[in-house]
Amino acid sequence: MTNLLLVELSRLQFALTAMYHFLFVPLTLGLSILLAMMETVYVMTGRTIWRDMTKFWGLLFGINFVLGVATGITMEFEFGMNWAYYSHYVGDVFGAPLAIEGLMAFFLEATFVGIFFFGWGKMSPRAHLAVTWLMALGTNLSALWILIANGWMQHPVGAVFNPDTMRMEVSDFVAVLLNPTAQAKFVHTVSAGYVCGAAFVLGVSAFYILRGRHIDLAKRSFVIASAFGVAAALSVIVLGDESGYTITDNQKMKLAAIEAMWQTEPAPASFTAFGLPNMQEHATNYAVRIPWVIGLIGTRSIDEQIPGILDLVQTSQAHIQNGLTAYSALQKLKSNHADLAARAAFEDARDDLGYALLLKQYVDDPLQATPQQIKDAAWSTVPSVPSLFFTFRFMVLFGFVLLAVFLISLWYTMREAEAPRWLFQMALLALPLPWLAAELGWFVAEFGRQPWIIDGVLPTFLATSELSVFDLAITIVGFTLVYAILAVIEVTLMLQAIKKGPDVFIASAGGFGVLAKIASRPGATAPAE
């Protein structure tokens, strides 16, 4: 039987390290694009203030970027360390996007980030601008490949189980790349990153404006951040990740859990704005429902039904029955690879093999499962409804608040009149929201996928390494300590750099603008960088 404590600790460790990693990633995504936009203005207009802005926000970008890189190393190796069976079971499919991410995206990002910082004055302005855009491109492509990998965990297309190698193998690589779930996740996630970058620039600029410091730089930054923020927040809301939730039964289950929708409603279904979902009674108490809304969001149609949890559990039970056929045939194949009848039986039912594996939490041999155990396994496909219900609503709330903040900011920046003080206080207060929304979003996506590590293919509790609880305890404590110390250091350095402000860049008359040309004339002092 599986060691459930080991499974829980492995999940806890992955959640800790992944959510910590994602504190740094969205800001990197958003700021890289903003840096490239600022530098573009500099190169097009030749106004050095835009170069100084690029350098100043670049400094903050760098402090954040390096922790994204450092904690990303953990992610790349944690699959093998803590999820060895998973790694073997799906490495053929899941490993490829990770490897291509390194080759195509991370190399680009990491090589050019070094030259972004060290290359000022070593090349023409246009060449440096190209470097910055390539760095931003690398960052965003990196997100694309990671989300192709993650999207496949949510919706495992283009792969089948091979009984000769006892693992999933790719059957259609193009389908893995063009996975609609992955595409939806990519657009949603990078947009969330852009929101984060915009909110960061907006908030820090607001701080300077409130203090009456670095007004020139702060105002320009505020304008560009509010415009970029409006576009990004609209994109993150309109291109919500939910668009991918109607494709498979498991994604439908996630959607039903988010909505605490126990019964199938006639289309288009209503949206439960508030309520208290009760897992025992299979009901949502004190529900406040808004007709039509979720049906429209979820299906983008008015006549398509969204199935409720109770119906989906029935579907799961049918999958389990079919999965048992596959499991039984697989046992025969294991002892005799040449058993053609077993192979044919297996191929008919293999898509449901994972459902039979769900039974392993109750009984070592799924073929011996009692009807009650089959029923329990079917119910185990329902994720925790209350936690998804609330986290999703807070994520959406924060998203709309951010959109409002960006819209109001943009409205005032487009007017001639002096903007009121509360505008900047509001921008400063909104600073933590994108991070909260992003973390909640990952919680909804990944916790909502439970009990599966690969939807419908492999249950999470089977996927771990054969480690001891002691191993996990040591590394969880270790990661927590190191990560906590690094978080304190990062925030301290960030605040120190913000407090110090951009003067150090503005004072230096170097670089490659008009001033640099004067400075590099014979007799003039050499540029300072």
Next chain:
Amino acid sequence: MIETLFAYATLRLIWWVLLGVLLIGFAATDGFDMGVGALLPFVAKTDRERRVAINTVGPVWEGNQVWFILGGGAIFAAWPALYALSFSGFYLAMFLVLFALILRPVGFKYRSKRESATWRRNWDWALFVGGAVPALIFGVAVGNTLQGVPFHFTDDLRPIYGGTLFGLLNPLALYCGLVSLAMLVMHGAAWLAFKASGPVADRAAAVGARAALIAAILFAGGGVLIWLGLFGGYEVTSPIVWDGPSNPLGKTVVVNGQAWLHNFRHAPWLFAVPALGIAALLLAAMGFRARQAGLTFLMSMLGVACIIATVGLAMFPIILPSSTHPGDALTVFDASSSRATLRNMLLATVVFLPIVLAYTAWVYRVLWGKVSEATIENAGSTAY
């Protein structure tokens, strides 16, 4: 032609070679970053000198480190069973490596962000740990691989590992750890001699000459230990199915103290690889003395490449032998990904690796020239 290239057996061989290329790429680039970290307390005494040493790798360590990340990703994609087994098996050792490798980027970036001497000294230690610990542990991992690792598979191909952290730290494995440490210290010294100026370069050349000599002696000594049969060795005795499904169960492997020399005895020209490695290390030692920095760095790189290639050639076709269940060993022909994945990944590599090499070369060209205390003075807040 295309048919042969994309035959399963050929793809597996290509990916075995590419595994070596990735490890060599990692050691040749990120290796000198680690060497610089390990050398930091010894070649740079004052804060200015330390900044010179750090800034020689400042603009490039991020790109270099991707060889390591890509190595992880490529092993995951091309050799999933190897990824699953080695990373979970060497669990606590991997955690130490991770710990060191997390400190390193942060150390580079944050060290000079504050004037405080204590702050900088603490980060210097972090950089030392971030360089020396992984260099040692990677060698220890190779040493354990050569001796065989206690693992087996269930009939569901669930990997089960039976060893402990302290089991990994056996004398022979530590010996390999020293080879790796000496080799990367040499490589870091070669980089510093090439890229730094003033006393940092002088001290690096002096340390590097010794490290190169030690690496040569230890590497040759390792050959003697293998010849004496101390490392053991494993030999596949059942016929090899070149293009069968990737299932490591069902073959027979026997323990044979001379097995790691079989390939060399079978094809004596392969001895050229370790011989070239030793020659390169000795030339590097001489180059350090003669202060031929460019040549020394190239020789150092060649020496590193030959050491890694020698290990691969000795073990072929085995990738990871099992000490407790020899038949479950992973080999080139039963532990790879599917043919489709190997082919897709090869296409991606053929397209993107040349592009990566091209822009990496461009970056090194832009940064050409020595780093001195004056460089750092002039760079202001952009320097580390």
